[in-house]
Amino acid sequence: MIKNEKIKASEVHVTGINGEDLGIMSTREALALAKQYKVDLVCTSLLTSPPPCKLIGAGAAKAEAQQDKKKSGKSPDKRKVKEIRLTFQMEDHDRDTKQAQAERILKKGDSVKLVIQVHGSKEGAAGKEWAEQLCQALAEFGTKTTGVQVSGKQVVVQLDPKV
Structure with a gap:
């Protein structure tokens, strides 16, 4: 100044x-x-x-x-991207915990990158479906910035908080 x-x-x-x-x-x-x-x-x-x-x-x-x-301070370019790793073989309770963690991060104003570890093509399709379900469940807190990407052994999607 x-x-x-x-x-x-x-x-x-x-x-x-x-x-x-x-x-x-x-x-x-x-x-x-x-x-x-x-x-x-x-x-x-x-x-x-x-x-x-x-x-x-x-x-x-x-x-x-x-x-x-x-x-x-919280402009879009200053947002942190927090990664949450999930596996396809997780128990339902663990999935709910990870979803709640993603909600907290989005409410705080940071972005969330959901990475689902999968094995094989059958799990890849199911992992993509699960990622879509997670995005729908978190829709009130954030929006998808990328589509659901399936590559090899993981399914990735990024959510930004709603402003």
């Missing part, structure tokens, strides 16, 4: 305390205006010319920066 005298641009596009557009002015004028209102001049982006700046109270600038950081 660049503010006050650290802004090196000769001109800035200023937004007032209440969000009103004050237009383009020299950085000196904008700093004088900030001192007059006893607030900070904060640069919001360096990608445009002249850079957009806001007049913000000192505490509000920090709070806004923390809020932006908090919002970006």
